[in-house]
Amino acid sequence: MNGVLDFVAGLGRTVLDIVRTAGRVALFAAVALSHMVRPPFYWRTLWGTLVEIGYFSLPVVALTALFSGGVIALQSYTGFAQYHAQNAIAGIVILAVTRELGPVLAGLMVAGRVGAAMSAEIGTMRVTDQIDALSTLSTNPIKYLVTPRLVAGTLALPFLVLVADILGVLGGFTVCVMKLDFSASAYIAATLASLKVMDVTVGLVKAAIFGFLIALMGCYHGYHSRGGAEGVGAATTAAVVAASILLLTFDYLLTDVFFSQ
């Protein structure tokens, strides 16, 4: 009996912890977003973060998308060739890339690269008193550190996903034409026939939401890190894990909203 009660009590505590953390994150995000409409605006920080996310993440996102598009084409061919349905591969590649692979893979890459960096940078500032120093220098730390990063994350990821979409399709095209001897013109025609504005648009909307979530997790965990280098390390891990889980959760929810009918 005691074992059952302990289990229920533990479950209750876990649920309460989750609800409490969700509330704190929501409040943190609301405060940060409220600073978007109140001056001063830190354009220099915003531009720096945009470049950091949008430009310096390009190589990793590009390579991921290129190879993923190629893998989709190869795997599809393995299955579809049995039923002589190779003509459907171009459509499968563009559907998979624009709807799912582009936003999700770019999001996961950026979560690992940028989310971790944001958390580590802000966490280090926290444990070395730099955030307290901001407060003593007429600067609101959330307005200065968090708001520009949330805006930059939301704006930069759609751009990266657009690049990932193009390169993912290019990866599929390269594999099909160079390795599987497809006709280039036929592949391009099939791709264009399967290309839907709605798919690309939803992918970009997903990307904007993912970018916001990645930046939010990086900033939240960094801002609340404690206890020196170990605390910063733990915050960085938590930021990447939380961002990845949230990203996949929201991916399902958004897919359900946009494509369930």
Add this chain to the structure above:
Amino acid sequence: MTEATPKIRIRGLKKAFGPKVVLDGVDLDVMGGTSFVVIGGSGTGKSVLLRCILGLITPDAGSIEIDGVDVTTLSPRQREPYMARIGMLFQNGALFDSLSVWENVTFGLMAAARIGRGPRITRAQARQRAGTLLEQVGMDPAVGALSPSELSGGMQKRVGLARAIAAQPEILFFDEPTTGLDPIMGAVIDGLIADCVRRLGSTAIAITHDMASAQRIGDRVGMLYQGRLIWQGTPSTLFDSGNPVVDQFTHGRREGPIKVDVPT
């Protein structure tokens, strides 16, 4: 004739973190233009006291008056003008890694201008002003182009001091200004602090467990022990206070009323 109002008056200040009571009714008056040094062992709440005055930590009870206004009752927005009158030198400098030295020094000036609380200043003017401030703390203005990570601990403290005095604050706080420095550099920093406070006519509170530093900086010294200021006096009486707790601490004796847990 009425008694002069202290620049900073603290009454019954209390702060606990869970079951650990850190401040247990601190009373303190610091008169305008004077320097007060708080001494005490590690973990006795010296930094918490400073952070409560700065508004970085919310006290559980008590009042903190600056020029007669209890700042603990103000909203963050109402509190901002008071905080703008305070400069702070953090223990490890707390310089912003992502900015150059000159940007660090003039960060507060540019931030104040941005929110309309200070005169407008261009980046060129700010850089020139940073050079002047660096000279005031005994540094070559050319250092302004460097990154904080390229500086030694003593140089980082000086840059932190230049940043703290940049806006010519009425109140200056120093959090263990000589920790981690060799005795000569410690004396240099103390000299600069005393010089800056005198030149600006600021009111200063410093916390330290460096007795030599306390004597060099302070007009008055107080000891924080078990959450209260148990003794106040002049630096000249620091080593002969007549209080057994203070005497044990200042002389660094193992035996006495202060019990230190030493793992065996």
